[in-house]
Amino acid sequence: MDKEKVRRAEAVLRKEFGPEWKEIVQAIGLSELTQCVGKDLTSFIAFPSRQEGGKNTWRGNCSPEVVRKIVSYVQQCLTFRKKEEFLLLDPMCGSGTSGDVARQMGIQAVQYDLNPQLEHGVGGWNALRDEVEDNADLVFLHPPYHSIIRYSGNMWGKPHPDDLSRCETYQEFIEKLNLVIRKLFFSLRRQGFLAVLVGDIRQKGEFHSIADDMMTIGKMKSWIVKGQFNCASSGRTYSSQRPFIPIVTEHLLLFQKEDCLIIPFSYRRNGTFHLLQDDSSSLTWFDLIRAVMESQGGTATLNELYEALEGHPKAKKNQYYRDRIRACIYEHKTAFQTNRRGCYRLKYQV
DSSP, X not given: OOHHHHHHHHHHHHHHHGGGHHHHHHHHHHHHHHXXXXXXXXXXXXXXXXXXXXXXXXXXXXXXXHHHHHHHHHHHHOTTXXXXXXXXXXXXXXXXXXXXXXXXXXXXXXXXXXXXTOSSSEETOOTTTSOOOOOOSEEEEOOOOTTSSOOBTTTBSSOOTTOGGGOSSHHHHHHHHHHHHHHHHHHSOTTOXXXXXEEEEEETTEEEEHHHHSOEESEEEEEEEEEOOSOGGGGOOOOOOSOOOOOOEEEEEEEXXXXXXXXXXXXXXXXXXXXXXXXXXXXXXXXXXXXXXXXXXXXXXXXXXXXXXXXXXXXXXXXXXXHHHHHHHHHTTTTEEEEETTEEEETTOO
């Protein structure tokens, strides 16, 4: 698009709408994604304007519109539940956004938080140790994103050993988060919903997707991507010259409790596949030979390949494995080039 036209349009909008011009443009530009087939909740949500509810000074708070959209959706699903009986539970309520939305929508809400000085709700509630005293139609869980923002000892009070934002490792955080997810899901009323809002994080060069690593439970109804605006990290300058992808989205996972006795769940399975020891139908001789050569700097003699692969399960099942190695090299001449007789190098290896 012509940069001059963009500049002129920006000037016109700024003159007409003042400081709000950018939020208006963002809302218009996102409308095709956030509104579809007559619905105002899609698999992508974004709220350039925060609206009223909670405190925008509370670090890590979410837009009240996120809570509002999910409450409306769940109410449409649970038409048998009278409005005055509908209950929203927020177990990590922070500045009280969900409670403010509930009051605006005329529904009941219960708020818990580890912070003992909570303004509204049950303060000092320990998600790892305390029972859930209320059974809700919707539990809205917005946990810390590991240690990105420290809450106890920073946003309030003294450091607390059961504060999820103070877990020493990411794995510890995921294990404790999963415990909380199970506890909250079990507390739901039948046909109730658990909404979990989490984000991706990058720490010390390592990327983690909380949504992908945490457990799923019950029936997944939707995985909604949420756009982020005015992130604190967006204004930073990074000294590293390595390329990286800025994180500008969060994820809202929605689960339903369809059965009160039988509850399906799944965990992420982590492991290591050792190419020299493990076999798979998806692992080819071509993969093996390239991997061995890459591990040796891109070159290898036939004898080095024989020695490296003689103990592999594929070789143990094929007494003519040496012939197979030579045939594979011959079949992939574009990948393997000859340095000298019996020595080969990968074409792409620097």
